[in-house]
Amino acid sequence: QVQLVESGGGLVQAGDSLRLSCVASGRTFSVRPTGWFRQAPGKEREFVTGISWSGGSTSYADSVKGRFTISRDNAKNTLYLQMNSLKPEDTAVYYCAAANALGFSGTGWANEGHYPYWGQGTQVTVSS
Secondary structure, three states: OEEEEEOOOOOEEEEOOOOEEEEEEEOOOOEEEEEEEOOOOOOOOEEEEEEEEOOOOOOEOOOOOOEEEEEHHHHHHHEEEEEEOHHHHHOOEEEEEEEEEOOHHHHHHHOHHHHHHHOOOOEEEEEE
């Protein structure tokens, strides 16, 4: 019914940049690509960043503030993640997540229960 497909991952060196994209297709009414999560080997999935439907509100994990930038293009049903100054600890599978709500506040951004739809993930590997 709804498909979210991430792209743009790859193998890079520390200090390099990558731009991830997430495209939603299918029955996308009230399905809004909103956030990025990531999961490193042997670790639990964690929140990275999120953005409201209007683009007016954003939230970032402390570990990526100042390095990552989230943006969106609603006409294209596309979510983006610009990642700069990548570190080895950024190595993970990055997942796009879509919400029904227009946005969240406070810790609501990181609540996985707010995101009914998930992509299959794209691998980001940062070497030292």
